[in-house]
Amino acid sequence: xxxxxxxKAEAPHIVGxxxxxxxxxxxxxxxxxxxxxxxxxxxxxxxxxxxIITPTKASLVLFYFMHLKYESATLKYMAAAAIAVLIIFIGxxxxxxxxx
Amino acid sequence: xxxxxxxxxxxxGSEHAGEHRDYVGAKxxxxxxxxxxxxxxxxxxVAYGMYRSMHAHDFHKASGELxxxxxxxNTVVLLTSSLTMVLSIVAIRxxxxxxxxxxxxxxxxxxxxxxxxxxxxxxAKFRHGVYPGSEHLMARPPGERLFFGLYFGMTxxxxxxxxxxxxxxxxxxxxxxxxxxHHSDFIKLENTGLYWHLVDIIWIFLLPLFYLAA
Numbered sequence: 300x301x302x303x304x305x306x307k308a309e310a311p312h313i314v315g316x317x318x319x320x321x322x323x324x325x326x327x328x329x330x331x332x333x334x335x336x337x338x339x340x341x342x343x344x345x346x347x348x349x350x351i352i353t354p355t356k357a358s359l360v361l362f363y364f365m366h367l368k369y370e371s372a373t374l375k376y377m378a379a380a381a382i383a384v385l386i387i388f389i390g391x392x393x394x395x396x397x398x399x
Numbered sequence: 400x401x402x403x404x405x406x407x408x409x410x411x412g413s414e415h416a417g418e419h420r421d422y423v424g425a426k427x428x429x430x431x432x433x434x435x436x437x438x439x440x441x442x443x444x445v446a447y448g449m450y451r452s453m454h455a456h457d458f459h460k461a462s463g464e465l466x467x468x469x470x471x472x473n474t475v476v477l478l479t480s481s482l483t484m485v486l487s488i489v490a491i492r493x494x495x496x497x498x499x500x501x502x503x504x505x506x507x508x509x510x511x512x513x514x515x516x517x518x519x520x521x522x523a524k525f526r527h528g529v530y531p532g533s534e535h536l537m538a539r540p541p542g543e544r545l546f547f548g549l550y551f552g553m554t555x556x557x558x559x560x561x562x563x564x565x566x567x568x569x570x571x572x573x574x575x576x577x578x579x580x581h582h583s584d585f586i587k588l589e590n591t592g593l594y595w596h597l598v599d600i601i602w603i604f605l606l607p608l609f610y611l612a613a
Contacts (some may be wrong), residue, residue: 313489313492313493314489315489316486316489319482319485319486319489320482322482323478323479323481323482326478327475327478330471330474330475330478330606333606333607333611334467334471334611337607337611345611348607348611349607349608349611353603353604353606353607356603357600357603357604360481360596360599360600360603361596361600363485364481364482364484364485364592364596364599365592365593365596365597366589374426374427374430377427377430377431377434378430378434381434381437381438382437384438385437385438385441388438388441388442388445389441389444389445389448392445392448392449393445393448393449396449396452
């Protein structure tokens with residue numbers, strides 16, 4: 300796809316059916332992996348699943364299904380800021396709990 | 400295609416000359432709403448995290464009582480509904496109106512299946528005396544009470560979002576049928592998709608926190 304096309308919000312390019320079907324397959328496989336890791340009864344593996352697989356799945360939905368990958372830089376920065384706020388929010392609350 | 404044969408969709412510029420449209424603004428507004436939803440559920444996730452670290456054993460034990468099979472089935476149902484939602488938008492942009500409506504109807508059906516599964520899941524819990532404020536639950540350790548309180552609260556709020564999504568989609572289906580959403584004006588459908596994917600993302604986090612915590 301022509302990179303200048305992606306700059307124009309008025310004429311966003313169309314991503315075909317196949318890309319989304321591939322993303323869906325990846326999401327289902329990752330879900331299987333997540334459930335598989337959690338039933339091994341090894342807490343470290345299950346935690347790894349929670350901290351890596353779950354955010355990966357959410358990112359796939361965010362970037363492909365929600366089209367963020369093809370959006371303007373402004374929207375990407377806004378999404379990054381919103382997620383940063385959420386992480387600071389969670390981080391500060393937990394640091395308060397852990398060190399009090 | 401019947402859609403492209405109609406003058407209003409073939410050349411929307413001349414047909415809707417006086418109409419004000421702001422594609423970027425409409426999308427930006429929806430994204431800002433999505434961010435507020437993220438913070439809303441974020442607060443609940445923080446509450447979950449704090450109480451889990453205080454009552455790790457109780458959370459572990461209570462999570463084992465949830466129906467993992469139903470949780471995983473609902474995850475696949477919701478992931479698939481996100482796929483059909485996005486395909487519905489691709490279809491309308493390719494001027495395939497019937498296909499777009501079919502994909503949207505599939506999304507609504509999958510959303511309804513999710514809610515039916517949730518109904519049976521909650522019904523089974525209620526039958527065992529597990530519901531907020533029940534005598535049976537109040538007699539259990541505080542951590543288990545908190546776990547089920549958060550479970551009903553968070554999956555309940557999520558279920559409410561799914562219900563709203565299905566209702567909004569039924570409106571979009573009507574707009575598609577009346578050619579009010581077409582290949583050059585599909586922002587309403589696109590924003591509905593953004594909302595639906597957000598609901599999917601929230602469920603992606605709810606699955607490991609509630610069903611896989613054991």
